[in-house]
Every structure is written in structure tokens, then in C-alpha cells.
Amino acid sequence: MDGVCFVVSDRSGDMDASPSDLVGLFSFDTRFLSRWVLTIDGQRLSPLSVDDLHHFETRYFLVPGQPTHYVSSTMTVIRHRTVGPNFGEQITLLNHRVEPVEVAVRIDAASDFADIYELGIPDLTKRGELTRSTGDDFLFLLYQREQFRRGTVVKTSEPAEIDLDGLCYRVRIPAHGSWTTELRVETAVQTPSGTDLRGEVRHQIRAAKQSNERDLDEFLAELPALNCEHAPLAQTYRRSMLDLAALRHPDLTTGRKMPSAGLPWFMTLVGRQALITSLQTLPFVPELAATTLEALALLQGAKIDDYRDEQPGKILHQIRYGETAAFEETPHSQYYGSVDATPLFVVLLDEYERWTGDAAMVRRLEQEARAALGWLDQYADLLGDGYLRHPPPTSRFEAANQVWKDSRAGICYADGRLPGSPVAVCEVQGYAYDARRRGARLAREFWNDPAYAQLLDQQADQLRDRFNRDFWIAGRGHYALALDADGTQVDALASNQGHLMWSGIIDADRAGAVVDRLMGEEMFSGWGIRTLGTREARYNPVGVHVGAVWPYDNSLIAAGMRRYGFRAEAGRIAQAILDTASYFQGRLPEAFAGYDRNSTLHPVWYPTGNSPQGWSAGAPLLLLRTLLGLEPRGDHLVVNPAIPPGLGQIELLDIPGRWGTLDAFGRPRSASRAPVAR
Known part of the structure; x- marks a missing residue:
């Protein structure tokens, strides 16, 4: 979490919210991601450990599938996540085999743009329109009700097949090698008057500090x-x-x-x-x-x-x-x-x-x-x-x-x-x-x-x-x-x-x-x-x-x-x-x-x-x-x-x-x- 921006996920880092669940990426009282699920060849991942590095930074060590009594996976997945003022996630795959491996890495992404108050009052209904669109390196989710707009942009550093439900990478990892991609989720907040609150806050934060790490160090010092x-x-x-x-x-x-x-x-x-x-x-x-x-x-x-x-x-x-x-x-x-x-x-x-x-x-x-x-x-x-x-x-x-x-x-x-x-x-x-x-x-x-x-x-x-x-x-x-x-x-x-x-x-x-x-x-x-x-x-x-x-x-x-x-x-x-x-x-x-x-x-x-x-x-x-x-x-x-x-x-x-x-x-x-x- 960082200020008004926070994430609630399971221990594997996934977010998969029902309409009433307090799960997802939230900022300014709105849920900008209600689904953020990582799979390898269609399999969900299981956590080995979770490191809370800072209040704005978490690292997950995962393996594909459901390990039994002994963990004998030939692959490790590391999710390194930062929050505030936007959301970033680095995904790294480590191949422990003696030969190359080809896998499909997928992130399912969606947002219902729920108001946090809706989670406690289920009979409040949304009256806006939700749309999705894609580009060469991004997925764009938009909710609009009159001049009230909330948007989520998912960007990737590595080439991906992007559809309306997420991003898919088809990668080949060499023996004892690794593969990494950087995902960045940017949130857009606009009030009925047309003011972009996120832009104003981001400007103020960037003017006051160069990074979350420096800000924390200065605060503690x-x-x-x-x-x-x-x-x-x-x-x-x-x-x-x-x-x-x-x-x-x-x-x-x-x-x-x-x-x-x-x-x-x-x-x-x-x-x-x-x-x-x-x-x-x-x-x-x-x-x-x-x-x-x-x-x-x-x-x-x-x-x-x-x-x-x-x-x-x-x-x-x-x-x-x-x-x-x-x-x-x-x-x-x-x-x-x-x-x-x-x-x-x-x-x-x-x-x-x-x-x-x-x-x-x-x-x-x-x-x-x-x-x-x-x-x-x-x-x-x-x-x-x-x-x-x-x-x-x-x-x-x-x-x-x-x-x-x-x-x-x-x-x-x-x-x-x-x-x-x-x-x-x-x-x-x-x-x-x-x-x-x-x-x-x-x-x-x-x-x-x-x-x-x-x-x-x-x-x-x-x-x-x-x-x-x-x-x-x-x-x-x-x-x-x-x-x-x-x-x-x-x-x-x-x-x-x-x-x-x-x-x-x-x-x-x-x-x-x-x-x-x-x-x-x-x-x-x-x-x-x-x-x-x-x-x-x-x-x-x-x-x-x-x-x-x-x-x-x-x-x-x-x-x-x-x-x-x-x-x-x-x-x-x-x-x-x-x-x-x-x-x-x-x-x-x-x-x-x-x-x-x-x-x-x-x-x-x-x-x-x-x-x-x-x-x-x-x-x-x-x-x-x-x-x-x-x-x-x-x-x-x-x-x-x-x-x-x-x-x-x-x-x-x-x-x-x-x-x-x-x-x-x-x-x-x-x-x-x-x-x-x-």
C-alpha cells in the first residue's frame, strides 16, 4: 500500500474478486483491478514464501500447480510487486531443467471499477458503461458515467498477445535460464467536473520525492x-x-x-x-x-x-x-x-x-x-x-x-x-x-x-x-x-x-x-x-x-x-x-x-x-x-x-x-x- 493506493490479494499474488469481496487494486475508493491472475500453461501458482520488503513492495516465490509433500517443481516464478502511485509487477521465470522449456505465461486482467462502498451495500447498482480495448503493448479498461471516468491501463515491457481479457506470452527459456517481463498498471481518475485527481497527486508526489524508497528513508531519518x-x-x-x-x-x-x-x-x-x-x-x-x-x-x-x-x-x-x-x-x-x-x-x-x-x-x-x-x-x-x-x-x-x-x-x-x-x-x-x-x-x-x-x-x-x-x-x-x-x-x-x-x-x-x-x-x-x-x-x-x-x-x-x-x-x-x-x-x-x-x-x-x-x-x-x-x-x-x-x-x-x-x-x-x- 502507499497512501490512498493499496492491493488486497491472496498469498500467490492473485486477485480474483466477486462483486462483494474486498480484493483487488484500489485507489481513491475505486477498484481498478478486480481480476489479476497469473497462470503458467493454464495452471495457477502456489506460494512457497512471501516477502513484505516495504509497505509498498512485496515479493512472491511461487511454483506452478499444487505441490504435494515434497516440492519438486522444475520452475520457480517470482512476482516482485510495487504499489503507489501506480501498480507495477515484475514477473520472472527460472527454469531449473537441464534442457530448454517452452511455456505459455498468461495474466488475466479485468476491472469492475467498484466503489468501495458498493462492497458493503450490494443493492447499489452501477449506471455507467464498461468498455475494453487493446493496443500493441497495452490493455485499456474504461468505466464512464457522464463525466465520471475511471480507467486502467496495463502495459508490458515484453511482446505479448493482448486480448480483451489479458495478456499472453509464449516464451522459450534456456536450460537453467530465466525470462522476465515488466507489467505496469496505470490508473486514471476523473471527477464529474473533469479534474484528473490521479494526475494532480502524481505531480505532487513526483515533485516531493524521486522514489518511494527515498521518501521512506527520509521519513525514518x-x-x-x-x-x-x-x-x-x-x-x-x-x-x-x-x-x-x-x-x-x-x-x-x-x-x-x-x-x-x-x-x-x-x-x-x-x-x-x-x-x-x-x-x-x-x-x-x-x-x-x-x-x-x-x-x-x-x-x-x-x-x-x-x-x-x-x-x-x-x-x-x-x-x-x-x-x-x-x-x-x-x-x-x-x-x-x-x-x-x-x-x-x-x-x-x-x-x-x-x-x-x-x-x-x-x-x-x-x-x-x-x-x-x-x-x-x-x-x-x-x-x-x-x-x-x-x-x-x-x-x-x-x-x-x-x-x-x-x-x-x-x-x-x-x-x-x-x-x-x-x-x-x-x-x-x-x-x-x-x-x-x-x-x-x-x-x-x-x-x-x-x-x-x-x-x-x-x-x-x-x-x-x-x-x-x-x-x-x-x-x-x-x-x-x-x-x-x-x-x-x-x-x-x-x-x-x-x-x-x-x-x-x-x-x-x-x-x-x-x-x-x-x-x-x-x-x-x-x-x-x-x-x-x-x-x-x-x-x-x-x-x-x-x-x-x-x-x-x-x-x-x-x-x-x-x-x-x-x-x-x-x-x-x-x-x-x-x-x-x-x-x-x-x-x-x-x-x-x-x-x-x-x-x-x-x-x-x-x-x-x-x-x-x-x-x-x-x-x-x-x-x-x-x-x-x-x-x-x-x-x-x-x-x-x-x-x-x-x-x-x-x-x-x-x-x-x-x-x-x-x-x-x-x-x-x-x-x-x-x-x-x-
Whole structure:
């Protein structure tokens, strides 16, 4: 994969998709190859091994037919594949015989140009026309619906017999000799307005780098260096950085890169995920935050559009480029159905300045930040009670809940009932509190508006007092997951309240009780904190939002505990998540099952999650920041480590920021529990 372009194939490298399969070559939410099958004399190939060389490069070692107990093939086939911004494949045949051999090598190629949304919504029908044509050295596949065009061009370096279904080579390979051809698949993307997005992105990428290899080398070279005694931590750090490099995609207007949400379903800009991934990675890759802020500011809501859930000042939820979005069969050409991305935009803007000292960015985005803060009052407070709420979905394309737990059951009562709409989810109130606090700082220090700063601080104070009164459930010792439309406390014990510590909205004298509930056996599995307590009616260890463990969720919870002074507990969470990563070769999945650690030898993979995923790759980085106690203070970087004994000594070198670059060191020592809210 590379940015918005990715391939899903079997272990032999073949792609043979049915209409609903997530298989093929995808770019800009469209499948450009649905069939790409290699045969030798009519036989499919079997894999011996697969080498993942880089995120954009894979090599397959294959033999014809189906080997039995012993592999005794007289031929080896090597497929060397690269992805991004187009698709290339080198096919090499090695003849192991003592005499020449003549074979027919064929690539079957086809495309249905499916929108990735069609794969999940099978009753969406295509209304365009699919045509095929050939030339001396190419096969051309074209889909056209009015001015919406998607094209696939397959080119070959060696002479071939090209028909409408693929390419055939009739080759003679000498004894112990080889034969090679280069295949290049170019994708053409055109919107209804006639803009060739692929051409623009290719131009920007080529202007910024000469090759994928150089781009990756430059990305890795600019990162802080991690030296540590715990080998799995070093593996996880490198894997996270490689995944972040792979998930970057260019902003269409500037060519600078920002994080995609995750492979395979969300290789695009998703506001909430991009903002949190940027927050997680600020001490390591601050340019991701800069690009994310500028891209979301450019796409900020400017009018009321109920179909797209757009409102003035609201921050984008996601953007899509496929056919269904282009013809408004789904609202995702620019979709704003998120209640939390808007306050998180202000949080990231302030945190970005704290780390980088980029005051020019804060001044340049003043109007967008003010508009986002204004949206909290003017549009998000649906009942006039001071709480951010989201309306119920009005179409099948909208999430049941416009928060990170967006499934219908993700927000529930302890007895399993589901609340009515509009619901006020707890962590969103924390984000709004944090956004107002940070907005006040920006207004005071950069916008020369002390009156506005005073207003925002006053609003934050009022929200904090109101929240701690209305959401605290004294009989259960934790905060409500949400408030129902009538103000009733939605009383399930859930991980969301850890986000409340991250935002700083909860009263310091209740922090200990919250930590006790989160670290108790109902919530802490030993591998991480579950999304829902085991005694709640809807608990399911493989339920995506009702029992599974999310690394991203845990990274915010650990940071929140550290904020309130619970260093040892934050360290336990960090070590649990990093232990989990070691079982997945350093790559944290989107989520994994919430089974108790005492009952499983290793964490149990959650089968339908995105992997790699932006905020899962960012989780180890925020955990490192938490363990080392990294905090910007003016032009200085404060380092206050609290390292669990199992992780050993940690050194993070050349941390970028407004101070230039600095080093941080930490080693295990006894950690006392001393809550100090800030």
C-alpha cells in the first residue's frame, strides 16, 4: 500500500474478486483491478514464501500447480510487486531443467471499477458503461458515467498477445535460464467536473520525492531515535513508524502528507482519526499535525446541508472519491457526521503550537478555530442544556452514534437498554471543555482578544461544574457514559471515562475512584482496558465497542491517568499494550478481544478490524510520551519519566520541537500514586 493506493490479494499474488469481496487494486475508493491472475500453461501458482520488503513492495516465490509433500517443481516464478502511485509487477521465470522449456505465461486482467462502498451495500447498482480495448503493448479498461471516468491501463515491457481479457506470452527459456517481463498498471481518475485527481497527486508526489524508497528513508531519518533495553518496544516503535509512513497520503491542494485512517476500508481522510493520530505523533512527526489542520480548515463546514450533516464551523468527518459519493448516492463526498472532530480540531491546533512554536499557523487559522468554537454553542447544543449532542441517523449511510463508538450498541445502559436521541456522550463534553480552555489560551496569547479568552474560560468553568454534577453516578463510583435525551444517566461502566481524564474535565477528588474502576477486573483484562465492563448486560469480549480492547483508547486513558498523577497505573496500561504488540510482530491491531489475560496465552485477534490503522500505530508513541513524561513548557521540554520495571531503560533522542531537538532518558524506579490534577 502507499497512501490512498493499496492491493488486497491472496498469498500467490492473485486477485480474483466477486462483486462483494474486498480484493483487488484500489485507489481513491475505486477498484481498478478486480481480476489479476497469473497462470503458467493454464495452471495457477502456489506460494512457497512471501516477502513484505516495504509497505509498498512485496515479493512472491511461487511454483506452478499444487505441490504435494515434497516440492519438486522444475520452475520457480517470482512476482516482485510495487504499489503507489501506480501498480507495477515484475514477473520472472527460472527454469531449473537441464534442457530448454517452452511455456505459455498468461495474466488475466479485468476491472469492475467498484466503489468501495458498493462492497458493503450490494443493492447499489452501477449506471455507467464498461468498455475494453487493446493496443500493441497495452490493455485499456474504461468505466464512464457522464463525466465520471475511471480507467486502467496495463502495459508490458515484453511482446505479448493482448486480448480483451489479458495478456499472453509464449516464451522459450534456456536450460537453467530465466525470462522476465515488466507489467505496469496505470490508473486514471476523473471527477464529474473533469479534474484528473490521479494526475494532480502524481505531480505532487513526483515533485516531493524521486522514489518511494527515498521518501521512506527520509521519513525514518527525521524521526527521534529510540534506544531501549526492551527489544519488543524497539520492534513496536519501528513497526509503528513504518505503518505511519505507509498510511500517509497527500493533501490534494498542497501535496503534503497527512494520515489515512486505516487499511482497507478507510484509506482516506477521516477527521476524528486524523486529529487523534496527529495528537499522538506530535513529539515525533509534527508535520502530520500541520497538514491535517490545514486540510481540515480548508474543508470546514460553511453552510447548512442536512444531507451531508454540514453546519458552519463544523469539521469534516470523512471524504470519499468513489462513484457513489460523486453522484451523491451517499453523502460522503464531504461528510460532516461527527460530533467530536470539531472540538478536537481546536485541541490539536493548541497542542501543535505548544510543541512547535508555530504561532503563524495559529494566527492563520484563527477564523477557522473561532468558527469551530462557535459551532459548539450554536449548533451542537441541541437541547439548550450546554451539552454537545448529535441527532439520530436519517439514512442507512450514517453511523448510529457520531462518536468513536459509532455502533448502535456502543452507547448503552448497564442493563443493556439503548438511549434515545439526541444523546450527550461523556467524552465529547470533555473534548469541548478542553477546546474552550485551549481556545482561551490562543485568544489571549495570539489573537489579542482577552475578552474572548475570558468568555471561553468562563464557559469551560461552567461546563466542568455542570458536568461533574450531572454525570457523576455516586452509587457506582464512576461517570455516566452519556446522558439520555431526558437527562437520565446512561450508567454503563465503559472506557470513555478515561478520555475524561485526558481532557481534564473531571474533579481531582474523584479521579482515584475512576482509576480504581478502570483498573479493576471488570475493565482491565491484563492486555488492556476493555471498552465495556464485564458485568454490563451487553458485554461481549469480541464486541467491537462492548468488550473489545482498543490500543488507541488505551493510549488516551494512560495519558489521562498520567495527567492526574497516576503514574504506576498509566505504566501498567502502557506495558500491557506494548506486550500485546509483541504478539503481533509490533503492529497493534485496531482492536482485539477483551478476554482476561489469565485465560489466554496471547491476545486474541479481532478479525474484522483495520490493520494497519493510524491511531493504533500512533498509540505506542503516545504511550512513550506518557512513560517519559514529555511535556512542553514554553520553550523547554520537561522530562519526568515513570518507567515500569519490565521495560528497562529508555532513551529517546532528537525529539523535535520549539527547542530544536532534545533527548529524553528514563529508567525504572518505584512509582508512588500521588494524584495531582493539572
